Amino acid sequence: MSVTILQATEADLAPALGDLTDILHACVHAGASVGFILPFDRDAARAFWEERVFPAVRAGGARLFLAQEGGRIVGTVQLGLALPPNQPHRADVSKMLVHPDARRRGVARALLRALDVQARALGRTLLVLDTRSGDHAQPLYESEGFRVAGEIPGYCRNPFTDTLESTTYMYKPLT
Numbered sequence: 196m197s198v199t200i201l202q203a204t205e206a207d208l209a210p211a212l213g214d215l216t217d218i219l220h221a222c223v224h225a226g227a228s229v230g231f232i233l234p235f236d237r238d239a240a241r242a243f244w245e246e247r248v249f250p251a252v253r254a255g256g257a258r259l260f261l262a263q264e265g266g267r268i269v270g271t272v273q274l275g276l277a278l279p280p281n282q283p284h285r286a287d288v289s290k291m292l293v294h295p296d297a298r299r300r301g302v303a304r305a306l307l308r309a310l311d312v313q314a315r316a317l318g319r320t321l322l323v324l325d326t327r328s329g330d331h332a333q334p335l336y337e338s339e340g341f342r343v344a345g346e347i348p349g350y351c352r353n354p355f356t357d358t359l360e361s362t363t364y365m366y367k368p369l370t
């Protein structure tokens with residue numbers, strides 16, 4: 196089945212809510228370090244999209260990318276554009292999520308490439324992100340041109356246990 200990447204418009208948001216809720220809920224329960232810890236129920240996952248992401252997309256502060264496969268959204272990533280006045284050239288990459296049953300088929304890579312194209316089209320010349328050190332996402336980002344800026348020990352809590360884990364900041368100049 197082929198994957199199609201689209202940038203969500205206002206009309207896409209409400210229909211996407213169910214699949215996005217599934218993806219975030221499933222990823223956190225599969226161990227993803229993306230800002231949440233257990234217990235994490237579907238209401239909390241839905242609220243993240245409805246209350247934090249959709250308003251930012253509507254306000255123009257973020258672009259939301261959706262990966263569709265067979266009529267279902269299986270992955271997503273965001274391009275954050277709401278940055279301070281001294282960083283108009285920069286954008287943040289956040290919440291790269293692929294449903295556990297759709298992984299290792301190039302969905303994340305396709306999302307990242309679509310995001311890269313859009314960032315360049317908007318005149319952004321620097322992408323920044325952070326990822327839990329050693330996660331599967333790190334080789335993905337490295338293979339798409341991101342460089343490691345550095346690692347911060349004890350940055351965030353493990354979603355399952357009361358232990359602190361490192362995060363790695365990465366950047367990609369868009370030249």
Ligand SMILES: CC(C)(COP(=O)(O)OP(=O)(O)OC[C@H]1O[C@@H](n2cnc3c(N)ncnc32)[C@H](O)[C@@H]1OP(=O)(O)O)[C@@H](O)C(=O)NCCC(=O)NCCS
Pocket residue numbers: 222227228229290291292293294297298299300301302303304305325326327330331332334335338
């Ligand atoms: C990280 C994640 C987004 C990758 O999604 P995906 O669609 O499976 O990734 P792709 O199939 O596009 O793989 C791209 C590259 O990522 C790396 N990668 C992805 N999954 C991997 C795994 N299980 N083991 C090792 N490398 C992996 C590989 O370098 C891969 O390239 P290759 O297939 O040519 O070897 C997905 O595992 C996920 O959603 N994880 C939970 C959420 C998360 O941690 N997001 C990152 C937040 S910064």
